Amino acid sequence: MKTPQPLIGILLLILLLLLGSLSGCLGTQPLQLDGVEIREYQGEKLSSVNDFRENSIKGPQYVNRTMYQLTITGLIDTPTTYTYDEILTTFQPYQKVVTLDCVEGWSVKILWEGILVTDLIATAHPDPNATTLIFVAADGYTTSLPLNYTTDNHILLAYKMNNVTLPPERGFPFQLVAESKWGYKWIKWVTEIQVSDNENYQGYWESRGYSTSADLNDSFFGD
Numbered sequence: 001m002k003t004p005q006p007l008i009g010i011l012l013l014i015l016l017l018l019l020g021s022l023s024g025c026l027g028t029q030p031l032q033l034d035g036v037e038i039r040e041y042q043g044e045k046l047s048s049v050n051d052f053r054e055n056s057i058k059g060p061q062y063v064n065r066t067m068y069q070l071t072i073t074g075l076i077d078t079p080t081t082y083t084y085d086e087i088l089t090t091f092q093p094y095q096k097v098v099t100l101d102c103v104e105g106w107s108v109k110i111l112w113e114g115i116l117v118t119d120l121i122a123t124a125h126p127d128p129n130a131t132t133l134i135f136v137a138a139d140g141y142t143t144s145l146p147l148n149y150t151t152d153n154h155i156l157l158a159y160k161m162n163n164v165t166l167p168p169e170r171g172f173p174f175q176l177v178a179e180s181k182w183g184y185k186w187i188k189w190v191t192e193i194q195v196s197d198n199e200n201y202q203g204y205w206e207s208r209g210y211s212t213s214a215d216l217n218d219s220f221f222g223d
């Protein structure tokens with residue numbers, strides 16, 4: 001049977017009206033497609049996500065967003081596990097421009113966005129005698145930092161750099177922004193934080209001779 005012309009016209013009109021009301025619902029605000037890297041922030045030039053050198057101990061880790069869990073263990077009252085989305089929706093986000101310096105001599109200045117390590121740890125209720133945070137990553141990499149260093153310096157666990165979600169190579173889902181510490185403290189692909197009283201814990205590079213304090217002002221080798 002042949003569809004009569006006027007009926008086709010009416011059907012088209014209905015379709016147009018539907019489309020019109022749909023776009024009306026979406027409003028005029030541009031939708032954020034998380035993909036545009038910023039290269040300047042408050043007048044400061046930034047490095048690019050691509051300026052990093054990839055020299056991780058086992059190469060990039062591809063962490064599955066829905067399977068991912070971050071666990072807080074050790075000297076705490078409440079063993080706590082978060083999913084990626086829980087972390088992004090539970091905690092207050094912060095931004096700051098911080099430079100990462102690798103011992104190889106290169107550096108990158110990036111606008112980081114993340115949550116405070118202190119806020120995260122507080123939800124697990126650390127023991128008063130805890131002094132140290134030991135970070136563990138998906139590639140088996142580990143490093144540690146004093147608990148009060150993370151509190152006093154508002155240290156971030158970052159999920160964005162230059163306004164884009166961390167790419168897998170840069171540590172998705174989270175990289176520690178270990179401000180004023182050598183690059184090997186900036187652990188990527190963090191999966192576990194152990195609250196500890198072991199101030200002398202030595203992580204991957206520390207146990208191979210790199211400084212445990214890793215202060216940018218001091219030599220990275222020894223102590």
Ligand SMILES: Nc1nc2c(c(=O)[nH]1)N[C@H]1C(S)=C(S)[C@@H](COP(=O)(O)O)O[C@H]1N2
Nearest residue numbers: 052053056057102137141183184186187188
């Ligand atoms: N999990 C993990 N994190 C890591 C490393 C690593 O090998 N594994 N390398 C560290 C070192 S030595 C540096 S300088 C920085 C550099 O970050 P990039 O590999 O994204 O350039 O990551 C740090 N974080």
Ligand SMILES: [Mo]
Nearest residue numbers: 102103183184
């Ligand atoms: Mo490094």
